[in-house]
Amino acid sequence: MPETSPVIVWIRRDLRLSDHAALHAAGQAGRPVIPVFIRDHTVDDLGAAPKWRLGLGVGHFAETLAAKGSRLVLRAGPAREVLEQLVDETGAGAVWWQRAYDPASVERDTAVKSALKDRGIDAQSFAGHVLFEPWTVETKQGEFYKVYSPFWRAVHTRDVAEPLPAPDRLPAPESWPESDALDDWRLGEAMRRGAAVVRPWVQLGEEAAQARLGGFMSGKIGAYKDGCNAVAEDGTSNLSENLALGEISPAQCWHAGLRAQEAGKEGAETWLKELVWRDFAYHLLWHTPHLPESNWRPEWDGFPWNEDERRKEVIAWKRARTGIPFVDAGLREMYVTGRMHNRARMVVASYLTKHLMCHWKIGLEWFEDCLIDWDPASNSLGWQWTAGSGPDAAPYFRVFNPITQRERFDPDADYVRRWIAEGQRNPPETALAYFDAIPESWAMSPEDDYPEPVVGADEGRKAALAAYENRDF
DNA sequence: AGCTTATTGTG
């Protein structure tokens, strides 16, 4: 007798129909499918912007499912309790989901899987959030990789499974279990008035993500090798926002990149390498789950980083009035759009950790509050890489000079003018939007004089190097 | 996926 009980598909950071192994398998099974999204502690713990963006994504995905004759059931509470309750309510015999690799999710999913199996439920997790499962990439010594280049060499010729099609149909259950109303969750509450400013920059959902990918493949990927660094130009794929919530899968991106490479597009390999950086970050997060919490190299614990968030340098950095135009431009771009050009991310991070000598966790947490493309793996690796405390890190002496970086990557200062209003007679809308997004308590106005640097480019470099001279490691 | 300074090369 074939199994006929419903399958619960537990939707998490995988808000798509295509290339979704759990949904695909459920669609193939010929059983009723009950997609459910759970607001548990991993959702409640998110920063303001990613939580708001998640709410938009969940709402959009619910509409997508509804258009297919299905639904997205919303429930709040500890995932294990919610799923056990739903199994009882619906008579489901299976709970399937796509794996996550951050420590909080791993701990939760492990407990959920064993609890469901104890009840005789078919609990299964599927691959899909990364290209290469973290435990399948090993050095010759059987260790995980700690340096990017050999990781790239180990994986870049591997086969990545062709993306799965969207399920033809998702049979509805005889009756739908009750669902919370998304609005009642108030996932956007912490964004306050910033949401209105950021919203026009959001490209929501699977279709928009595919359009972004298609546009990039027929356009900017050819010039990506240099274009990825030109901060004033829109030379990147802009897919981070969609990848973070699984509105597109890395395998879909990978195959598109391979096709571009076969078509002779020069920038394709550079872009494929970026996708592998994302995988490398998850590889490291899986094997060393303390990556977001503490120095990956413990010898850095003794480094005299400032950890006091009330210090004036930290306040100036968060409010994007450090007096260094490139730094402030990047931070304002993030506040207005919920994203920041990767080149600017490196520069603002280097300035915070080296010139201002502040702990990378201050920056990591600020990014988590502000980024709609927040990704726990990429951000943890990126901050520790910049600070010097991480795997394959920039050595302590590799200090970005925010003045020469601007000259090199924003030669006409277009990016700086786009985001900094002070000192301009007719500031562009983008620069003025920043003042609509920020809290009034910051007491900033586009008519202010642009501030003097809190720490100058040269003196900051000297101070950082001097601090390292006094290290005891 | 760096910066700075010293040194050597070029006109």
Added chain:
DNA sequence: ACAATAAGC
């Protein structure tokens, strides 16, 4: 005078 290169931070 300036560009390319090397070495150390």
